[in-house]
Amino acid sequence: MTRLLVVDDVPLFRAGLIAALTEAGYEVVGEAASAEAGVAAAEIHHPDLVLLDVLMPGLSGIDVVEKISAVSPSSVVVLLTASESEEDLLAGLKAGARGYIVKDTPFPQLVEAIQAVAGGGASISPQMAGKLFDVARQLLRHQELLATRKPTLTGREIEVLQHVAAGMTSRRIGEVLYISENTVKNHIRNILDKLGLHSRNEAVLYAVRENLISLG
Numbered sequence: 367m368t369r370l371l372v373v374d375d376v377p378l379f380r381a382g383l384i385a386a387l388t389e390a391g392y393e394v395v396g397e398a399a400s401a402e403a404g405v406a407a408a409e410i411h412h413p414d415l416v417l418l419d420v421l422m423p424g425l426s427g428i429d430v431v432e433k434i435s436a437v438s439p440s441s442v443v444v445l446l447t448a449s450e451s452e453e454d455l456l457a458g459l460k461a462g463a464r465g466y467i468v469k470d471t472p473f474p475q476l477v478e479a480i481q482a483v484a485g486g487g488a489s490i491s492p493q494m495a496g497k498l499f500d501v502a503r504q505l506l507r508h509q510e511l512l513a514t515r516k517p518t519l520t521g522r523e524i525e526v527l528q529h530v531a532a533g534m535t536s537r538r539i540g541e542v543l544y545i546s547e548n549t550v551k552n553h554i555r556n557i558l559d560k561l562g563l564h565s566r567n568e569a570v571l572y573a574v575r576e577n578l579i580s581l582g
Contacts, residue, residue, distance in 0.1 A: 371413035373404035409437035420447035431461035
């Protein structure tokens with residue numbers, strides 16, 4: 367039997383989900399109403415699988431995926447969220463989540479996702495899989511171009527990308543570099559134009575692959 371931990375800050379949703387999972391035959395070993403409490407619960411219960419909300423007050427679910435893995439290495443994490451943001455999806459996968467399921471997913475499909483992840487696989491809601499596919503397609507489309515005509519990024523642009531990779535907002539990057547938020551946005555726009563890409567995450571992936579920045 368797969369042992370589950372449910373982490374969500376909405377009591378009604380959490381209670382309903384736990385009731386449905388229990389009725390479906392799963393053992394819910396714990397619950398938590400915040401990301402921080404979720405880490406503590408994972409350390410106590412060592413669940414097989416953690417269903418973790420992305421959008422919570424304080425630390426988000428994405429912020430603590432690695433923390434949960436550190437205190438309970440055998441646990442796998444599925445992000446269960448209302449967010450259909452491409453950036454949240456990529457950040458969650460980068461952090462180590464094995465699934466990304468939107469909250470309006472019918473319960474039978476959620477059960478299928480849990481079974482897939484518990485069996486060693488991965489699961490992403492269809493609409494999010496489409497976005498992930500689009501990102502991969504864009505990167506592949508530009509791979510040959512970038513291999514034959516590598517664009518040159520300035521030192522400042524690389525510096526901005528390094529901060530983007532660290533998860534900083536444009537405002538925070540401006541504060542760190544002592545430039546305006548608009549200047550940061552202009553740098554990012556120039557980077558995307560040079561690389562022929564469409565999002566900050568795509569630019570970060572390119573810069574990492576080309577060893578321009580590191581994720582450490």
